[in-house]
Amino acid sequence: MEKQISLAVKCPECHRSLMDSHVKLHNLPAIRADIEIAGERGIIHLCPVYGCYERKANIPLPDRISAKFFCPECHKSLISDKFCPECSAKMVGFDIEGGGVIIFCSRVGCKEHDLLFENPSEAGKYLHDDTGYFN
Ligand SMILES: [Zn+2]
Ligand SMILES: [Zn+2]
Numbered sequence: 001m002e003k004q005i006s007l008a009v010k011c012p013e014c015h016r017s018l019m020d021s022h023v024k025l026h027n028l029p030a031i032r033a034d035i036e037i038a039g040e041r042g043i044i045h046l047c048p049v050y051g052c053y054e055r056k057a058n059i060p061l062p063d064r065i066s067a068k069f070f071c072p073e074c075h076k077s078l079i080s081d082k083f084c085p086e087c088s089a090k091m092v093g094f095d096i097e098g099g100g101v102i103i104f105c106s107r108v109g110c111k112e113h114d115l116l117f118e119n120p121s122e123a124g125k126y127l128h129d130d131t132g133y134f135n
């Protein structure tokens with residue numbers, strides 16, 4: 001099995017952690033965000049493993065609809081200024097603890113996602129950090 005990278009992320013606005021130790025996916029604390037989709041508001045939990053699309057939500061997630069994401073702490077929007085290269089929906093952005101940003105498409109069913117680092121040495125630091133990002 002390939003090595004998996006699990007991400008610990010925080011809100012880009014208030015810098016509070018988005019990890020929810022009460023809800024686990026893949027046995028790891030899940031990423032929690034508030035969402036609004038098709039006029040309903042709810043809570044979503046995303047798997048912290050990079051490239052894994054497991055998720056749990058307390059409202060229906062209609063396929064091909066774009067969701068709005070909000071920080072559960074400061075309630076600011078987590079939608080970034082980037083557009084998905086696949087489907088042109090807005091992309092959601094979380095700051096990664098230790099540096100960098102993960103962005104992913106806000107449209108249900110679109111798997112476009114990317115890791116962004118401001119400089120390559122940051123990526124090196126992150127990948128060699130032994131605080132548990134590499135499992
Ligand atoms: Zn997973
Ligand atoms: Zn926040």
Ligand SMILES: [Zn+2]
Pocket residue numbers: 084085086087088089105106107110111112
């Ligand atoms: Zn997309």
